[in-house]
Amino acid sequence: MSTLQRAVFIAIAWVSFALGLIGVFVPLMPTTCFMLLAVWAASRGSPRFAIWIREHPRFGPAVVAWEGERAIPRHAKWLATAMLAFSMLVLAFTVSLLWLKLSLIAGLSLIGAWIFTRPEPVAAP
Template identity: 40%
Template sequence: MSPPDPALLRLRRARRISRGLRRFVYRPLGFVALGLGLIGMVTPVMPGVVFLILAAWLFARSSPRFERWILEHPRYGSFVRNWRAHGVIPRRAKFIAYASFVLSVTVVWAVGAPPIAIAATTVSVLAVGIWMALQPETPAG
């Protein structure tokens, strides 16, 4: 019996390291994105579904169990599944996001934030709003 090929041994070691990196990097980042998504679901100043989509992507590479939990979530799973399958955003979700954008800029302005914060918030929501307007949508959400 001949000794194993050194190139094959290096490949196996690289795969083992890669699995470890995915588990120790992607999974914690997935939980951070999931937490931000959950916060975004209850606050008007932060998007929620975007972070859930990111969390599902990270969990797809590190934890199939948590990916499945997001995809099968009774309330938010359909948003992530629709985005993955068709790249669509429900019309209702777009309107809610636009209203949240207006509310966010209004709150930042009303609390007397520095002009740079008002400008940064306005530019951010305009950029995301324009991008979102260019995405295809489902008629109802």
């Protein structure tokens, strides 16, 4: 891998990590998907950074559960569902075009259904 490619992966990892960190504090901004992107990019550009994310007490468990089992913790499912419901409520009252409003709400509903059909991580022995 060239130095430029490695630098690009590291930049993607850090930007994704920063966006995920912002997502902890901003209600409608996702955290886990940015952390997953960060660990993917870091694995290619900075394996040490990827290990650090996986071992992080706040972000690591969800990343490891997804990587290992394609599983989403129960608390994350409930939080995602609450945020999706809130987003649908906002859309219902702010979007004026009926077809757009219904399309967006249907799309968010499908995302919610997909999230809830993911397994939960197997408890560690």
